[in-house]
Amino acid sequence: MKVDGIWRQAIWTGGENLRQVFIFDQTKLPHKLVEKELINTDSAIDAICNMEVRGAPLIGVTGAYAVCLAVAATPKNQDPDAWLVNECARIAAARPTAVNLAWAVDKMKNALLGQKDFSNRLSLAYENAKIILEGEVDCCKHIGIHGLELLKDLSSKKGGRPLNILTHCNAGWLACVDYGTATAPIYAAFDEGIPVHVWVDETRPLNQGARLTAWEMLHHGVPHTLITDNAGGHLMQHGLVDAVIVGTDRTTHTGDVCNKIGTYLKALAAFDNNVPFFVALPSSTIDWEIENGLNIPIEQRNPHEITLVQGLCDGQLKSVLVPPEQSPARNDAFDVTPARLVTGLITERGVCRADKKSIAALFPDKSRK
Amino acid sequence: MKVDGIWRQAIWTGGENLRQVFIFDQTKLPHKLVEKELINTDSAIDAICNMEVRGAPLIGVTGAYAVCLAVAATPKNQDPDAWLVNECARIAAARPTAVNLAWAVDKMKNALLGQKDFSNRLSLAYENAKIILEGEVDCCKHIGIHGLELLKDLSSKKGGRPLNILTHCNAGWLACVDYGTATAPIYAAFDEGIPVHVWVDETRPLNQGARLTAWEMLHHGVPHTLITDNAGGHLMQHGLVDAVIVGTDRTTHTGDVCNKIGTYLKALAAFDNNVPFFVALPSSTIDWEIENGLNIPIEQRNPHEITLVQGLCDGQLKSVLVPPEQSPARNDAFDVTPARLVTGLITERGVCRADKKSIAALFPDKSRK
Numbered sequence: 001m002k003v004d005g006i007w008r009q010a011i012w013t014g015g016e017n018l019r020q021v022f023i024f025d026q027t028k029l030p031h032k033l034v035e036k037e038l039i040n041t042d043s044a045i046d047a048i049c050n051m052e053v054r055g056a057p058l059i060g061v062t063g064a065y066a067v068c069l070a071v072a073a074t075p076k077n078q079d080p081d082a083w084l085v086n087e088c089a090r091i092a093a094a095r096p097t098a099v100n101l102a103w104a105v106d107k108m109k110n111a112l113l114g115q116k117d118f119s120n121r122l123s124l125a126y127e128n129a130k131i132i133l134e135g136e137v138d139c140c141k142h143i144g145i146h147g148l149e150l151l152k153d154l155s156s157k158k159g160g161r162p163l164n165i166l167t168h169c170n171a172g173w174l175a176c177v178d179y180g181t182a183t184a185p186i187y188a189a190f191d192e193g194i195p196v197h198v199w200v201d202e203t204r205p206l207n208q209g210a211r212l213t214a215w216e217m218l219h220h221g222v223p224h225t226l227i228t229d230n231a232g233g234h235l236m237q238h239g240l241v242d243a244v245i246v247g248t249d250r251t252t253h254t255g256d257v258c259n260k261i262g263t264y265l266k267a268l269a270a271f272d273n274n275v276p277f278f279v280a281l282p283s284s285t286i287d288w289e290i291e292n293g294l295n296i297p298i299e300q301r302n303p304h305e306i307t308l309v310q311g312l313c314d315g316q317l318k319s320v321l322v323p324p325e326q327s328p329a330r331n332d333a334f335d336v337t338p339a340r341l342v343t344g345l346i347t348e349r350g351v352c353r354a355d356k357k358s359i360a361a362l363f364p365d366k367s368r369k
Numbered sequence: 370m371k372v373d374g375i376w377r378q379a380i381w382t383g384g385e386n387l388r389q390v391f392i393f394d395q396t397k398l399p400h401k402l403v404e405k406e407l408i409n410t411d412s413a414i415d416a417i418c419n420m421e422v423r424g425a426p427l428i429g430v431t432g433a434y435a436v437c438l439a440v441a442a443t444p445k446n447q448d449p450d451a452w453l454v455n456e457c458a459r460i461a462a463a464r465p466t467a468v469n470l471a472w473a474v475d476k477m478k479n480a481l482l483g484q485k486d487f488s489n490r491l492s493l494a495y496e497n498a499k500i501i502l503e504g505e506v507d508c509c510k511h512i513g514i515h516g517l518e519l520l521k522d523l524s525s526k527k528g529g530r531p532l533n534i535l536t537h538c539n540a541g542w543l544a545c546v547d548y549g550t551a552t553a554p555i556y557a558a559f560d561e562g563i564p565v566h567v568w569v570d571e572t573r574p575l576n577q578g579a580r581l582t583a584w585e586m587l588h589h590g591v592p593h594t595l596i597t598d599n600a601g602g603h604l605m606q607h608g609l610v611d612a613v614i615v616g617t618d619r620t621t622h623t624g625d626v627c628n629k630i631g632t633y634l635k636a637l638a639a640f641d642n643n644v645p646f647f648v649a650l651p652s653s654t655i656d657w658e659i660e661n662g663l664n665i666p667i668e669q670r671n672p673h674e675i676t677l678v679q680g681l682c683d684g685q686l687k688s689v690l691v692p693p694e695q696s697p698a699r700n701d702a703f704d705v706t707p708a709r710l711v712t713g714l715i716t717e718r719g720v721c722r723a724d725k726k727s728i729a730a731l732f733p734d735k736s737r738k
Contacts, residue, residue, distance in 0.1 A: 030693040030696075202675065204573060207691050207692075210691045210692040210696075211692060214692045214693055215692075217696070224697075225698060225699050226672075226676070227675070227698065228574050228631070230630040231630055231704075233631075233633040233634045234667070234705075237705065261600055261603060262598070264603060265599065265602045265634040268634070268638060269634055294606060294607075298603070303595075306595060306597055307595070309680060309689060311689025311691040312689060312690040313688065313689045318682050318689055319682065320679065320681060320682045320688070320689050321682070322679075323576075323580060323583045324399040324587050327399075327579075327595050328594050328595065329596065330594050330595070330600070331597075332600055332603050332604075334603075335602060335603035336606065
């Protein structure tokens with residue numbers, strides 16, 4: 001999407017033969033737009049570990065390009081397959097919870113194993129990484145196309161007034177190379193001239209809404225307003241929210257939605273106020289095994305993410321300590337919204353209800369039975 | 370309650386004849402414990418305006434002592450009644466939304482008007498301010514006594530394991546001189562040796578939970594854990610919350626509860642998970658006029674409270690800017706929890722259901738019909 005008027009993606013190649021890999025260091029956003037070259041495999045792994053890139057789809061694509069960089073660095077005196085297998089394991093371990101990373105790295109490995117010629121292997125690596133990248137972009141584009149129909153319907157009831165959409169966290173192009181998942185329908189509507197306005201939850205503790213979604217909206221020109229995570233219910237009570245759209249880290253084939261902590265509270269409020277609650281996702285996010293979303297293991301992250309808040313102070317990025325230093329904190333990263341609170345899933349194949357039957361009907365080739 | 374092992378209150382008198390007035394500057398908490406003398410009326414008004422003191426009961430008591438300071442400064446060449454009326458108006462305007470301030474200042478004015486002798490007037494002023502202070506403390510103490518019975522009941526089902534209580538914002542002794550409202554039952558249970566553990570919502574945007582409630586708990590020795598405002602629902606889904614207790618800024622005589630933004634979301638989650646949701650309040654907080662809580666006017670505060678976060682950095686209190694500077698923000702200070710989500714009201718006279726009939730039965734002398 002647009003940054004300073006120019007269409008950008010969250011990861012791209014450049015230089016000779018397009019074999020240099022670049023990202024935005026997202027830890028510096030929104031205050032500094034830092035382009036960074038991933039100069040080698042270690043630099044790509046660090047970018048994933050340190051959350052310079054984040055969002056499951058983007059992590060997967062970065063992992064694929066990390067494999068390219070590993071192939072490029074194959075030592076002359078080593079068996080290239082053994083090297084590849086080792087490097088792939090190292091890359092896949094960078095953030096083991098993101099299923100897309102392991103998936104992308106595996107796909108790369110399987111495409112390259114047995115390719116003996118170095119030059120062919122390297123070309124094939126970049127070709128496959130590009131295919132993975134374009135697959136993600138295409139998925140998001142189609143989520144946008146299907147979600148747009150929903151928003152057109154909702155907008156038609158507004159008599160020209162802006163459609164107010166609330167979103168939580170950042171399921172935007174910064175998380176997904178381009179378009180985003182939750183944001184894809186919003187960008188599609190905006191680009192079609194439908195009047196939209198986005199309520200951006202700040203999304204504590206890491207403030208991905210305040211830092212990333214607000215920045216995306218600002219740069220693409222989409223009208224938006226930042227609110228605290230506490231405010232959504234109140235706005236819904238007063239008729240100021242027409243729809244909620246969020247992304248998801250994992251959705252069960254029964255329709256339970258695991259997403260950034262706090263999503264469940266917004267879903268409860270949407271349900272209580274008859275506000276439609278949509279979840280936008282590529283089908284790769286669907287878990288075909290787990291029946292009950294509450295059985296999804298929830299990552300507990302460092303309490304410092306709660307107690308220390310980063311932002312701009314005197315022109316520099318600094319962190320401030322908010323609570324008493326001795327007070328303990330607990331940092332559950334995700335929660336689970338039961339399917340009964342979800343109005344619909346917006347996927348790359350179309351929109352379906354959040355239940356086993358509807359999901360299986362849309363994805364008969366992927367469903368386990 | 371206790372600070373560094375010594376029982377303190379949020380406002381107190383000292384010096385010759387106990388006619389100096391002191392507060393803690395709460396804007397500096399939790400990182401610096403700054404005692405501050407309110408040296409004159411202006412200094413008291415500033416303390417209220419700048420939120421060095423906050424919480425409706427404490428603002429009322431501070432207003433009462435501000436009247437004492439005004440009386441002490443009565444110019445020799447002025448009519449003392451005219452001076453008093455003017456000064457009272459100035460004090461009451463310091464924060465017009467807090468109903469307790471106007472109430473306390475009016476009470477002081479009515480007690481003092483017509484008292485011609487300066488020395489008597491001054492004594493009477495301090496006596497009346499003390500009565501107002503002690504009234505607030507007594508109210509909170511009784512809320513604690515009644516709430517304790519509820520917590521004993523809940524604790525008896527825990528087989529000795531700690532009772533997990535979630536609270537939002539700071540309805541603690543820092544807001545109410547002593548004991549607090551929502552915290553009074555918690556302190557009473559803790560002081561009786563009942564094992565309790567408090568989930569402290571950080572309470573964006575002003576972080577009163579992270580800054581003030583956590584600090585109170587830490588100093589009184591109550592086990593507690595800081596969480597984001599997003600986390601309560603998830604903890605309830607996993608059986609980690611036994612009760613929610615919050616305060617309120619205004620509760621209708623029909624049982625709708627206006628409180629810090631985000632309270633409604635916690636109430637929805639409590640209801641969805643069969644967790645009892647209690648509201649602790651002095652009856653002075655009950656609005657005997659408004660039937661529907663959604664008609665309570667909601668204060669919109671400065672968006673900078675959302676975008677700038679204050680905390681400790683390199684030993685100093687600093688503010689960091691989190692979102693892009695150009696992104697607008699909206700800061701609704703309160704929301705309304707419908708009576709249907711409230712398990713019970715804990716008042717100074719006892720516990721009642723959050724409905725018109727039960728409230729009127731407990732307060733027949735105050736109810737309008």
